[in-house]
Amino acid sequence: MANITAADISKLRAMTAAGLMDCKQALTEAEGDFDKAIEILRKKGQKIASKRQDRDAKEGCVLSGVTADGKTACLVVVNCETDFVAKNADFIAFTKSILDKALEVLPETIDELKEQVVGGRKIADLLTDQMGKIGEKIDVGFYGKVSAEHSFAYTHPGNRLATIVSFDAKVADPQVGKDVAMQIAAMNPVAIDQNDVPQSVIDSEIEIAKEKTVQEQIQKAVEVALKKAGINPNLVDSEDHMSSNITKGWLTEEEANKAREIKASVAEEKKNNIPAAMVENIAKGRLNKFFKESTLMNQEFVKDSKLTIAQYMESAQKGLKVTAFKRFGLSN
Numbered sequence: 001m002a003n004i005t006a007a008d009i010s011k012l013r014a015m016t017a018a019g020l021m022d023c024k025q026a027l028t029e030a031e032g033d034f035d036k037a038i039e040i041l042r043k044k045g046q047k048i049a050s051k052r053q054d055r056d057a058k059e060g061c062v063l064s065g066v067t068a069d070g071k072t073a074c075l076v077v078v079n080c081e082t083d084f085v086a087k088n089a090d091f092i093a094f095t096k097s098i099l100d101k102a103l104e105v106l107p108e109t110i111d112e113l114k115e116q117v118v119g120g121r122k123i124a125d126l127l128t129d130q131m132g133k134i135g136e137k138i139d140v141g142f143y144g145k146v147s148a149e150h151s152f153a154y155t156h157p158g159n160r161l162a163t164i165v166s167f168d169a170k171v172a173d174p175q176v177g178k179d180v181a182m183q184i185a186a187m188n189p190v191a192i193d194q195n196d197v198p199q200s201v202i203d204s205e206i207e208i209a210k211e212k213t214v215q216e217q218i219q220k221a222v223e224v225a226l227k228k229a230g231i232n233p234n235l236v237d238s239e240d241h242m243s244s245n246i247t248k249g250w251l252t253e254e255e256a257n258k259a260r261e262i263k264a265s266v267a268e269e270k271k272n273n274i275p276a277a278m279v280e281n282i283a284k285g286r287l288n289k290f291f292k293e294s295t296l297m298n299q300e301f302v303k304d305s306k307l308t309i310a311q312y313m314e315s316a317q318k319g320l321k322v323t324a325f326k327r328f329g330l331s332n
Contacts, residue, residue, distance in 0.1 A: 002032030012037055018133055042125070045132020059086040060141060061095040062328055064153035064162035067103050073151035073164035074102040076113075077328055078127075079141035085134055092159060094130060098123055102143065110143045144326040152177035156185055161329035168321045176316045182302070183309055184327050189296040192322050193310075197295065202287070209286035213279050214271065221270040225262050231255055236263070296322060 004027045012023040012034060018041050026044070030036035060079035066072070078095040085091055097118050107113045114124040121129075123140070130138040148166035152174075155162040163184040171177045183189075191197045223233040235245045236259035245251040292298045297310040304312065313320045 002027075004028055004032060008032065012041075022132075041132060042129065045128045045130075058331065059083050060330060061086055061092050061159045062142075062155065062162045062330060063092075063095055063099045063159060064155050064164050065099050065103050066151050066153050066164075067106070070150055071166075072103070072106055072145055072147040073153045073166065074099060074106070074145045075142070075153070075162050075164045075326055075328055076102055076140065077142035077330075078138065080134070080138050081136040085136055086159070091130075091134075094126075095159075098140065102145070106145060106147075107143075110140050113143050114140060142328050144328070146324040146326060148323040150177065152181045154178065154181035154185055161185055161327075163325060163327045165325040166323045168323050169317075169319070171320065172317055176313065176320070179301075179303065180296075180309065180313070180322065181325075183299065184296065184325050185329075186302050187296075187299050188327060188329075189299060189325075190294045191296070192325070193295045193297040194291040197291070205287055205290050206283050209283035209290075210279050212286070213282045214274055217274050218267050218270045222263050222266045225266045226259060229258060229262060231259050231262075236260075296325065 004024060008027055009020060009023045012018070012027055013020060015034070015038065018026070022041060022044065023037070026037040026040040027034075029040055058079065059082055060077055062075070062077045064073060064075040067074075076095060076099040078091075078098060080086055080091065098113070101116045101118050101123065102113055105113075105116050107116065114122065114127070116123050118126060127138050127140070144164065146164050146166040149169050150171045151164060151166040152171070153162065153164045163181045165177070165181045165184060167177065190201065226233045226236065234241075235251050236242050236256065242251060242256045242259070246253060246256060297308065299309050301307045301309050301312045307315070313322075
């Protein structure tokens with residue numbers, strides 16, 4: 001049996017970043033052969049990785065950056081299971097190494113990114129090693145890039161939120177690019193402008209707006225009818241409240257039953273008599289509000305609410321346009 005020294009263990013640990021006991025066990029099993037020991041540790045990592053596939057990796061590190069020529073920006077998310085790991089300096093550095101490779105190679109997909117080599121090994125293998133070292137599920141959860149004449153990146157302090165944005169021309173004042181990237185981080189737009197909003201989203205918003213309008217009209221009619229009957233609408237707004245208010249003596253069983261009858265009859269009558277044109281007009285107004293709040297160009301500039309982002313960009317550089325953006329934020 002090979003004599004495994006503390007120096008050997010330390011050397012293997014420096015080579016692999018695995019735990020001391022893992023290194024000792026691997027060297028003992030490999031009878032002092034470092035190459036075999038590294039392979040044993042890799043297999044252990046793969047074994048751990050397979051056990052972790054059903055675990056939720058909802059924490060992580062979110063980073064973004066721009067290529068040296070300033071034309072392409074990339075955003076990378078490496079997920080883990082705990083906030084403790086996500087904040088670890090080594091884990092952040094590991095994520096940064098993947099981002100750096102993305103900015104160097106500019107792969108199209110996560111799978112292509114994982115095939116890239118960092119430090120002599122594929123990123124996919126390095127992820128497995130990290131699982132073996134840390135004991136958590138580790139994976140690239142998101143990768144995106146934008147590319148045009150000029151791109152910018154913003155990573156919010158704490159590495160839980162990042163954005164990338166590209167412009168159709170060289171941005172004369174870099175602060176403008178940074179401001180737009182930060183706007184995207186703060187306001188989470190769904191598209192550049194209303195023309196870029198998918199029709200499925202527009203259809204959904206219109207239906208939501210119509211339903212909300214109908215329910216509001218019904219609610220108003222019901223409240224008027226309840227008040228005419230001498231019943232406080234706030235006491236009968238739900239079955240739970242009615243039961244509670246009866247117990248407290250604020251409402252009688254007779255009043256509760258009367259309220260139920262009024263709510264049912266008035267709701268049905270009002271629903272069948274709401275003018276369709278009115279519902280359409282109110283829904284269109286709500287859709288326009290959605291565009292104003294949820295599309296980048298129409299949003300109020302967070303630094304100056306008197307300007308939209310479109311107006312801010314035009315005042316800073318005439319004709320400047322955003323061509324694409326991406327945003328990723330970890331849920332709290």
